[in-house]
Amino acid sequence: MSYKNTFIQREASVTRELGEWIDEQEEKGKKSTSSPIPIPSATQSLSSASDKSSSASSSLSGKSPSGRNNNKEKKQSPSSSTNQMSAPVNTTTTNSTSVSLEIPKSDVPDLTQLQISNSTDSGIKKQQQQGQQQQQQGQKKGQQQQKGQQQQQGQKKGQQQQQGQKGSQQQNDKLTPSVSSPPIVEDSGDEHNKQQASTSHHHKKPNPITSSTSQFDDPKKREKLTKKKIINASPASKQIPLFAHLPQYELENSLGIVSADIHPEIISLGLKYANFTISGSNARAVALMTTLKQVIRDFHVPAQKEFSREFNQHLNPLIQFLVDCRPMSVSMSNSIIYFKQNCLTSLSEQRLTNEEAKAYLCDRVDAFIERVGVADKVIAQYGVSKITDGDVILTYASSHVVEMILRQAQQEGKKFRVIIVDSRPKHEGKELMFRLVQHKIKCTYILLNAISYIMKEVTKVFVGACTVLSNGNLISRAGTALVASMAQFYNVPFIVCCETYKFTEKAQLDSxxxxxxxxPWDLVSNLSEKDSNEQNILKDWKSIEHLNLLNLMYDLTPIEFIALVITEFGMVPPTSIPVILREYRKEVTL
Known part of the structure; x- marks a missing residue:
């Protein structure tokens, strides 16, 4: 009988032949006198069958079955159980689970070939195991070499970083004292993990986060900013160190314009910004876009030049002039972004003549101004719905949108009264009170220091906004945070009215x-009548060495103090500001 090379097939052929011989013995009815051979169930594992077949081949090679049994009695060890051989049993012929039979030597097939093949198989397995071990050792050596190389590279990088930082520290020490953290040398394992992560993400690197605000206390950055300036103004003589990074008010001395290519309307607008003749976010943005229309009409394109590209280059120094006069507000910056990205970009895609291009840009500017007016009307309608009869409305400083809400509520016949809170140095609440009284609205005028006394009577607080940040915080006139904190203390809802074009993606935690x-001269000049009649103590404040005057224009109101934000898209909580920035990006950021 021939045996195949497969080990499982050889074992199956042996068990099959044994089963056939057992069936023949059962039919003859012979009873064995040797030791019984129990036949286990067919569900045994093949691994146990292989071990038993090897022991069975050694035991069956004896002279007689009785001799095998005698050896079993002499040894009396657990290894004698290997003489048992698994074989399938036909349940139709017998009901017993085991059969006691004697296997004569003449009827047992020759298993020498099986033993030889088993030995060859074991040799092959050993060779395979040795080959696998060698491969694993080679891989380990390769990994160790790679780790060593990575460590050397990391050390070299760390040394280079240390040298670079030492050089930069020496340069910075000459200019300004600075504190720098030591370089962080990463582990080779961490570097390997980072390399794998970078390859798995297709080498995608996050965009670096850069701040758009300029640090005016840095000498290098200040030099770059002075080169860009259109106005030659002498620097401020006195600075407060905590606020030295902010653009200083430097327009108290004589001004000189470097470039002569500045439109007269832009010069007039910049001076109005500087002396606060035009104040307020909406007023500044609308005045900018209105002046921009006149600049478009007066612009002449050189021959064989593209209108959009040439006008964009002509617009940059005009914007820089306005920034030099007064730092740009969020409403102005969003207006300029709208004009450049939406108007000039769409104009470059069209083939229009110079006159047609001017008419197209003027129409887009008018559409923007109209959009601001429509947004104010929608906000006024939402705000009026929050006012009921008997309400006591408190507002701080002056806001155009809040004034529209109060006037419309008066026209609808609602009975309420208004408390106007004002503060130095601008006293903007006086003008608002004068306009509301003309519309026959009951008003009460107080200063900011009496806010804790009057807040007990208030039912709702309405304020305007300079901008609303992406984290829900509010930037508004200095003193608004104090009003919001008192409203929070007395459980009075603090409602903010703001157009979405004044939203910004910036985040800020303080002012x-x-x-x-x-x-700073506003703090000296705008005094009470009693102080104006007497000698002004702060008249020569610059000659006092240890005296500085700080006139902050805005402060930050935390999101925890804000109950509701009214926009043209609806009344939303301050936590929904990021949603509006994301869903209405084209309309908000323009």
């Missing part, structure tokens, strides 16, 4: 990192 500095 120090970004703010506007007003004219």
């Amino acid at each position: 120090i990192c970004s703010n506007d500095l007003g004219d």
Whole structure:
């Protein structure tokens, strides 16, 4: 009988032949006198069958079955159980689970070939195991070499970083004292993991986060900014160190324009910004876009030049002039972004003549101004719905949108009264009170220091906004945070009215990192009648060495103090500001 090379097939052929011989013995009815051979169930594992077949071949090679049994009695060890051989049993012929039979030597097939093949198989397995071990050792050596190389590279990088930082520290020490952290040398394992992560992400690197605010306390950055300036103004003589990074108010001395290619309307607008003749976010943005229309009409394109590209280059120094006069607000910056990205970009895709291009840009500017007016009307309608009869409305400083809400509520016949809170140095609440009284609205005028006394009577607080940040915080006139904190203390809802074009994706946690500095002379001049009649103590404040005047224009109101934000898209909580920025990006950021 021939045996195949497969080990499982050889074992199956042996068990099959044994089963056939057992069936023949059962038919003859012979009873064995030797030791019984129990036949286990057919569900045994093949691994146990292989071990038993090897022991069975050695035991069956004896002279007689009785001799095998005698050896079993002499040894009396557990290894004698290997004489048992698994074989399938036909349940139709017998009901017993095991059969006691004697296997004569003459009827057992020759298993020498099986033993030889088993030995050859074991040799092959050993060779395979040795080959696998060698491969694993080679891989380990390769990994160790790679780790060593990575460690050497990491050390070299760390040394280079240390040398570079030492050089930069020496240069910075000459200019300004600075504190720098030591370089962080990463582990080779961490570097390997980072390399794998970078390859798995197709070498995608996150975009670096850069701050758009300029640090005016850095000498290098200040030099770059002075080169860009259109106005030659002498630097401020006195600076407060905590706010030295902000653009200083430097327009108290004589001004000189470097470039003569500045439109007269832009010069007039910049001076109005500087002396606060035009104030307020909406007023500044609308005045900018209105002046821009006149600049478009007066612009002449050179021959064989593209209108959009040439006008964009002509517009940059005009914007720089306005920034030199007064730092740009969020409403102005969003208006310029709208004009450049939406108007000039769409104009470059069209083939229009110079006159047609001017008419097209003027129409887009008019559409923007109309959009601001429509947004104010929609906000006024939402705000009126929050006012009921008997309400006591408190507002701080002056806001155009809040004034529209109060006037419309008066026209609808609602009975309420208004408390106007004002503060130095601008006293903007006086003008608002004068306009509301003309519309026969009951008003009460107080200063900011009496806010804790009057807040007990208030039912709702309405304020305007300079901008609303992406984290829900509010930037508004200095003093708004104090009003919001008192409203929070007395459980009065603090409602903010703001157009979405004044939303920004910037985030800010305080009013120090970004703010506007007003004219310090306003703190000296706008005094009470009693102080104006007497001698002004602060008249010569610059000659006093240890005296500095700080006139902050805005402060930050935390999101926790804000109950509701009214926009042209609806009334939303401050936590929904990021949603509006994401869903209405084209309309908000323009």
